[in-house]
Amino acid sequence: MSQFLFQSCAAIALTPRAVQILFPLCQTGDVTLHIPSSLASEITPPQGSQIYESSLKDHLTAIWSQYRAFIFVAASGIVVRLIAPLLAHKTEDPAIIVIDPEGQYVISLCSGHQGGADQLTRLIAQQLTATPIITSASTSLNLPGIDILGVPFGWQKGQGDWNGISRICVHQEPIQVIQEAGSTLWQKSLPTEHPFYFGFNEEISFKGRIWITPTSRRFAPSSDIPKVQWHPRVLWVGIGCIRGATQEQITTAVQQVLQKSHLAFEAIAGLATIDIKADEIGLLNYAQSSQLPLKTYTAEILKTVTVPNPSHIVAQAVDTPSVAEAAALSAAKEYGEAVLLVQKQVTEAVTVAIAQAEIEYTGRTGYIGLVGIGPGNITQITPAAKTAITQADVIIGYSLYTDLIQPLQHPAQIIESLPITQEVQRARRAIELAQWGLSVVVISSGDCGIYGMAGLVLEQLSVMGWDGNTPQVEVFPGISALQAAASRVGAPLMHDFCAISLSDLLTPIEVIEKRLEAAAKADFVTAIYNPCSKTRIQPLLTAEKIFLMYRDPLTPVAIVRSVYRQDEEIILTTLGKMLWSHIDMLTTILIGNSTTFFHENWMITPRGYLKNE
Structure with a gap:
């Protein structure tokens, strides 16, 4: 995932199984695999591996300052004893991640906030389809870490009692926030129950204070409450x-x-x-x-x-x-x-x-990830798409879709949900934030490039004279609705097929009708998207009429609603009875061709292999 994934990491493998677990990480980012010479003699080391002759303790001492993070596949006790003499301070120490010997769990062991171990743990867990173990108290409370609060916006930390303010935050005691400059986006994503109070309130006995300001304040060591200051770069x-x-x-x-x-x-x-x-x-x-x-x-x-x-x-x-x-x-x-x-x-x-x-300078190159989240079940999202979502500063999408991926979100992220009719606003907002320097993902159900947001965002960028590089853009495919629906009913897409949306909001109905007739006449298996809504029924009636002109009324049809979601509904019927079923905007319709048939509640379109035997 471009430069936003793993950067300057050392992966430590002590067994053949550890090499297998760590190898995928070495293919996706700046991760160097370190292998002892004794293990290298037993296996064929992956290309680019570093072979060391000394003890692991001595080797870690030699490379400690060269990497931002160390990833171990080993027992956590062993790792603790190895790194203990090398740790200095949480503002300086690299991130330490431990993966259990079977690759089932990824543990953020050290430098969770400032070193980035918590975030790296989430990313690695997504890549390995493992369970992330994060023990930071703020994470359990769904709160952003105070000491990394301003990082996405390029803020710089000033003086203050950072340990003290973090302790107050974790205990959910009232903290006064005086923000004189910088983005307030972080405030909008706070959970309902949080310890922050904004501005002045004489009725509250504050236990800590956060200044977000260009002013440099001197805090007395004997201050009665812990205070810290973030400095947005606005000068x-x-x-x-x-x-x-x-x-x-x-x-x-x-x-x-x-x-x-x-x-x-x-x-x-x-x-x-x-x-x-x-x-x-x-x-x-x-x-x-x-x-x-x-x-x-x-x-x-x-x-x-x-x-x-x-x-x-x-x-x-x-x-x-x-x-x-x-x-x-x-x-x-x-x-x-x-x-x-x-x-x-x-x-x-x-x-x-x-x-x-008015707006702070982030000093960062912006990024837009265009992500397809598939039909809606977390298990149906690709690992690359999960990683893109996890590493983003901002997630933008239709509220239904942001709710579906809630398990992938973490406290530091900004979630912006816009109504289903505000696709253009979503695209422009994503571009605005990326141009400012944030890492943004725009999510679409199914595949983002099939009736999704990918085309709109790229089109909007082109209108703005985008140079193709800044902000950076990546597209992450997802399982499309037609693929997901097909998988639930059998193999209806085994021969030539097409997809047609019946929504006439952006496409004239005359054009839709022309495409329907062409698909029906050419005997394509046809996936119908956006079949009807409460106020838009006629296009579906027209589609049925056109297909019945060229197809047998007994042509198999699958009607799949909310595929792979909790309220999934699947109906196998025929073209002549298609409209007898409940159909709405969450429904995908698959109309078979002249050879499609049902067998024991499975919908099959022959490819022609058996005819040639």
Whole structure:
């Protein structure tokens, strides 16, 4: 699944069975299989495996800093003893995952939140069709981890008592949340029972406080309640400088302005300046060392920006009355409404101004997964589709479908359910969030490319001038309704077949009738989608009439409603009696061809093999 799957993982195998279990993971991501030389002499190591001669204890010590995660197939006690001397702090330790020797369970052992072990455990379990074991207290309460709350949005952690606030959260004691900036999407996906209170309320005795702000606050060690701060990246720093200004001068100037204004460096989204400074070595080095993007604007653009402190001297020098203020506002306006938070501050070599954007900069490349969830039963979803759903920041779909995949969801995810008639809105919302930098999956029942959302999202991207790369897009096929219905009644699709939707919301009824006649006349086995609704019955009556013009009334027909779901209903009948059955929008109809027949409640369309014997 592109770069979003397993990244920089070491898989440790000590037995032939462990190699079998881990091998599929090595085919789907950046996972390196490590095998002792003694085992390598017994089996043929998979291509790309790392063979080590030393003890596993020494080998782990040697490679510990090279990987973000370690996946063991072994007893958890053995793993605990091996990694104990190597663990430092949960903010630094790699994710540790343990798979039992039979591959039935995947355990998040260490660094569940910040190291990503909980999420990786879910992904691996989906790949292996195993059971994930996650013991994080917040997960059991269906709450997002406080220490990873802002990760999808690119927020940076500030100072605070993170262990203390996590403990308060787990105990479900009241926590005050003061959010001054950044996305509030995380709030909308909280469970009904959660410990967070937003804003101020003097009647509640809060046991903890979370600040989500660009401001840098100093918390006293002796504070009566634990406090933490997340910093959304909403600050754009405009910089003007003399030719040859050094990295040190720029660093000092920015730090001084931040300190004076009580703003957090972690809240900086990026830097902005005039395009003639794009080759300024000191500025480039500062941007690179700070890992901040640098945006540049022409004088023509900057001179159109209204600023509080224009300068005639600057205008004479660079053809615009403002560089720092205008550049900061120009960059911030690319992310919604902008306000000049700090007017230009001038030093001997550097001028600094800071604007705040409405929307934070995530620093991530967005992703859209177009996922077919099959007929609705979790067991009928492909492992790749399950993995795509599990790893997503956001799941978008029709409410019925998001409910069907609820077991695959986890507390940190944002679920957006829109009505069945709002397909275009779903597509545009997915694109909007992906362009912002989130990982989004759009789910469709059946196969997403057959009357699903895949075509609509791709079509909408093409209208917007999509370059084919950003955001990244992947399509995950699912078992289509016609396949699922066919599997429940036998083998009706063994010869040429077609699918026709009777919905005339997007296709003129004249076109539908033409296709029905062509399919009936050509003797195709025909799958009918969207046969009728409470207000749309005529197209189904027309379909029956057309098929009876070319098919025998005794032609076998299967009517399958809510296939593979709890209220599944299957009726085997004939074309002449088709309309005697209960049919609605959850129904798929399979009309046989001239050779289709029933045998002991099985619907069969011969391929022709027996005729050639």
